[in-house]
Amino acid sequence: MEDNKPLTGIRVLDFSRVFAGPLCTQQMADLGAEIIKIEHPERGDDTRSMRPPEIGDEATFFLAANRNKQSLALDFTKPAGADIVHALAAKCDVLVENFRKSVMLRRGLNYEAVQDRHPQLIYCSVSAYGRSSPLADLPGYDPILQAEAGLMSFSGEPGQDPLRHPLSIIDIYTSLYATQAIMGAILSRQRTGRGQFIDLALYDVALSVLTDIGSGYLNTGTEPVQRGNSRGSSVPNGLFHTKTGPVYIAVGNPGLWKKFAEGVLExxxxxxxxxFNTREGRIGNRDALNALISESFAQESRDYWIEKIRRAGVPGGSVRTVAEALNAPETSARGMVAKMPHATIGDLRLVASPIKYSGTPVVNPIAPPLLGEHTDAVLTDLLDMSEGQIAKLRDTGVIR
Structure with missing residues (x-):
């Protein structure tokens, strides 16, 4: 273990599966925390089977959110498995789970059941609607929360069906809030000596993502409308086609408008x-201004306009493919694609952590684990189990 990382010495018992929880614990692992990932002995994390795409026998979905972790294949529905959970919890700082409310309750592993036994434990529960919600035991995936929180209602082109964001943005935001909440609880524990319960709901996070849209409705009653790639509060702001491909520009204030009109459009x-000399005029004559820009941009190549946009100091960029983005020189310069050896794949490449510390850099990435890869090591190193004890657990199906 690298000993100069922000979360060195923090150990996490990770029951989470799929995306929001695993992304949270991966972020903690990047910062130096030790992650013990509890997986079902037969099927493992749900995302291990979410394919295509895949490389070898590994689903790239799973690979995206599980680097720097140890896999313990454990059936905690069996009494011996539950005993192992408690033994590990006594040696851990944080527990993360994202089951429906009844799952941990049935196993006697809910926060109320463990807080007295493990008072140091920070227990982060990630769920669709929150543990105190009337919908507490309902399942929910990211697109459902995008729909129910109103995010889809103003996505897409005017007059067309509402659109979900193709990425699991609510899961991603939830992972960030979960990591932030756990960090706060760790700091609080330094003062109080006690852990606490963190109740984090994807639904709540989805509402928080509304940000300025939510503020606009709550204070003016204004419902947002579909605008496609444009934005209601600034013009020009959107996608424009050149001879060789689309670009996106965002001219958000009068100073940028001056730079754009003079330095880009000339x-x-x-x-x-x-x-077009006032913000109100540009917004009120959006279609005419966009048509004027479209006519100009269609005359030259994408590279031509990107060079002018950057020279003028206007926010703008090429609308790239994923391949173009991941192979761009600035991506390489920032070290944003990490290569690491994997037991069955060989060289594995993943998008790296974006965090750049000056004094405590993130850990060198280790490939996501095979199912049960670290079962024996965890039980031996942390619980001092003998080979015979481990063999008995394996024979009875408690571990893999």
Whole structure:
């Protein structure tokens, strides 16, 4: 274990599966925490079977959220498995789970059942609707929460069906809030000596993602409308086609409008002459302004316009494919693709942590584990089990 990391010395018992929970514990692992990932002995994390895409026998979905972890294949529904959970909890700082409310309750592993036995434990429960919600025991996946929190209602082109974001953005945001909440609880425990319960709901997170849209409705009653790639509060802001591919620009204030009109379009009169000389004029004449820009951009290549946009200091960029983005020189310069050896794949490449510390860098990435890869090591190193005890647990199906 690297001893100069922000979370060195923090041990996490990770029951989470799929995405939000595993992304949270992966972020903690990147910062130096020791993650013991509890997986079902036969099927493991659900995402191990979510394919295609896959490489060898490994689903890339699973690979995306599980680096720097140890896999303990354990059936905690069996009494001997539950005993192992308690023994490990006594040696851990944090427990993360994202089951429905009844799952841990039935096993006697809910927070109320463990808090007295393990008062140091920070227990983070990630669920669809929250443990105190009237919908507490309902399942929920990311797109359902996007739909129910109103996010889809203003996504997509005007007059078309609402659209979900293709990425699991609520899971991703939830993982960030979960990591933040756990960090806060760790700091609090330094003062109080006690852990606490963290109740984190994807639904609550989805509502928080509304940010300025939510504030607009709550204070003015204004419902947002579908605008496709444009934005209601600033123009021009959107996608424009060039001879060789689309670009996206975001001209968010009068200073940027001046730079764009003069330095990119080479039309200084647009800064001084109505109707485009004021923000209100640009918003009120959105279609005419967008048509003017589209006509200009169609005359030259994407590279031509990107060079002018950057030289003028205007926010803008190419609308890239994933391949273009991951192979871009600035991606390489920032070290954002990490390569690591994997037991069955060989060289594995993953998107790296974006965190860049000056004094306590993130850990060198280790490939996501095979199912049960660390079962024996965890039981031996942390619980001092003998080979005979481990063999008996394996024979009775408690571990793999």
């Amino acid at each position: 039309r200084p009169e647009l800064v001084t002459d109505p109707p």
